[in-house]
Amino acid sequence: MAIANLHDFLFTFFKANHCDILENRGDKLSIQLTDKMDEYLLNRPFYWQYVKKLGLQGEPGKITLLTNPLLDDEEGEPIHFGSPRLQQIFRLLDEEGKFVRLYQMVQVDQQTALVPWLVLNIKVSFIGKQKKEAIKSIGINMINGGMINNIIDQLEKIQWDTKIPDFCYNLSPLIRLKSSYQRIIQLIEKELQETEHDWAIESWRHMEEEKKLLDYFYQTDKKDYTALYKKESEAIEALYRPQIAISIINGGIFHMTQSTSLNQLLD
Amino acid sequence: MQIDLKRDVDFIEKLDQKVKDDGSFSSWELFHLSYQASVNNLTTDFKGLRSPTLLPHVTFLTHQLECAEQVLDDMNGRAILADEVGLGKTIEAGLILKEYMLRGLVKKALILVPASLVNQWAMELTQKFYIPVTTSRKRPVWDQDNIMITSIDTAKRQQHKDIILEQNYDFVLVDEAHKLKNHQTKNYQFIRALQKKYCLLLTATPIQNKLSDIFNLVSILKPGYLGDYQTFTEKFGKNHKTLEHDAHLKQLIQKVMVRNRREDTGIDWTKRNVETVWIDFTAEEREAYNNLKEITEQSSHFAAITYLRELCSSREACYVSIKKNLLQENKENKEDYAAFLKCIEKLPNHSKALKVVELIQSMNDKCIIFTEYRATQVYLQWILQQNGITSVPFRGGFKRGKKDWMRQLFQEKAQVLIATEAGGEGINLQFCNNMINYDLPWNPMRLEQRIGRIHRYGQTEDVNIYNFAIKDTIEDHILRLLYEKIQLFQRVVGNLDAILSDLQLTNIETEVEKIFQESKTDGEIKIKIDNLSAVISNAQDYYEQEEQHGNRESS
Structure with missing residues (x-):
């Protein structure tokens, strides 16, 4: 939102x-x-x-x-x-607002276990002739490896605190932090590989066209222009060569009750 | 084809470290605000503008939106905006700047405009685009992140220049960029030396003279893009016609230049009604005119023709200028002139001025009067006031603040604005739709500029233009032989300056003066002016054909 x-x-x-x-x-x-x-x-x-x-x-x-x-x-x-x-x-x-470690605010009078989730808000940028960006919000349950999309919408409905509530304790993750991270990234990369990237084809074509125009203009015998030509040619590559960048906007570990955790997956 | 993939390597390392160190973490609020801000700053589409929805109080025209999209999407923010006069280049530039600011790509900008337009630009950017701007006043601060509006003349002054050249600008804009066509000037080298990411050059006349003009403009945006100067001139010479005939060059230029013409915009332009108001001299005035003509024919001094023009404008203008010249030099027919001055002292109110009073009283609406002479301006103000008509003066020499003040007085209080020629540039008066050309300049370009003050984008009414001319005088010749022939009043504003410089007629005024001076009879004058207008008129036709040809080729 x-x-x-x-x-x-x-x-x-x-x-x-x-x-x-x-x-x-x-x-x-x-x-x-x-x-x-x-x-x-x-x-x-x-x-x-x-x-x-x-x-x-x-x-x-x-x-x-x-x-x-x-x-x-x-x-x-x-x-x-x-x-x-x-x-x-x-x-x-x-x-x-980059790094968080948050606990669901609950009022309980008996020992309650909290399940750790790694949540990442990720920006995917498609950069070529033009630029387009998309945001993904993905969470992974660090106990069982279940993943869900748009987790931020769910998190918005819950109250969070930086301190662990009374009577609560953290379950130890079975999937390590870095592995959890990798699983999310792999999911995104797989999706990217399965998508058609017309924009990139277009941008590549444009790059070739610009280079052709440049060649036309430097059709000269004089050698002095080679340096200038090279510089311009590199500038064209920098501008049009298609690229996808994955960057993390923010993220961290969310500890939530088992029932919340279950609801995440059901929604 | 191959797509490079760039991964984030930083985040997980840092998060991992923080968890291990039991370091400090953000609150939910800040985490969530940060996410919201990112969504807000997201460029969700390859194409399309975000600012129009954020600025619902402005109605943007299709060609303006298209121009902004083209510059943002296809030109990577480096472009020449070359719409014809009055199509809203300022709006296009504002849209582009706002988009970049929305995407967080521009924080620091330098906007270089003519000194007389600094306030107007500031007003447009703040009121239309909600862009907070700073104008250079006594002590401008250059080294902060801001949107600074100033003039090239201020910026290149020694005390500012060095610090400006040290700045890294995200965005540089130069209005009236045709002044940069010569790469040897200080202005050109200054702009070239600025450190800039995005750059817009605004001009209605990108090619004024020769192809090298455009070469120099493009070299500011993309040095080397058109090759080097030498190769370019060798290849394309200095003739501008080649542009239409070299598809490669044209294609290249279209990638850095947006040019809309009035007829392409699909907007209903308000009508332009042009009326010539012919005036007869009274018998006394006629006698004085003939008298002066006789005296001037005896000497070939160039001022002689000026005296005649001045007498057609007002007794005062003529009086002041003869008197000044008589004092200065030891002139031939000094006695004749002195006697003549005595004679015109007795003249009653000028027939033309009386006609102005009559016309303004009948129109009961705001009106701008243009005159060539200061003395006439003062005289007109006096005679209007005598007849209960409120007026304000306007001159090019006024300070910026005074110009704004006069404009505002005219808009809110006075019925008439009386401007001298120099006032023709640099203010927009779209709220007024009547114009009297009390006397005609001999340079058609200046007339175009006059008309452009009111007949431009933003004008909602039909525009009425009244050209005053006195029968059987020097004015008669100019109006009938020059202006009517080249159809200046009917044609849309645009390429006249390009045509004139193409014909090497940049100083048409001198040309006309020469004709009057060197001709022995009225008949000779007629033939010569007729020839001159025929040349211009032919070039106009040729130019229009070329443009149509060019448009076909590009579409």
């Missing part, structure tokens, strides 16, 4: 980063930053260097974001999809 409402997204983001929200209207958000967020968002490294060197208490800044870009407010900073500030926040999230 993509971001449905930018304002709510930002609110959750600053809350999750332990910032106080000073003002929250439908189109305006004022935030008291923490030291860490100030360092990251406000771009004043010298200030923080100085503060740390002298062992002082830093004074983190405030930020006001206007989620309606047409709002005329002198103090606020308009934020919209594509704006540098939002890109900066997305980049921070890339690092901040």
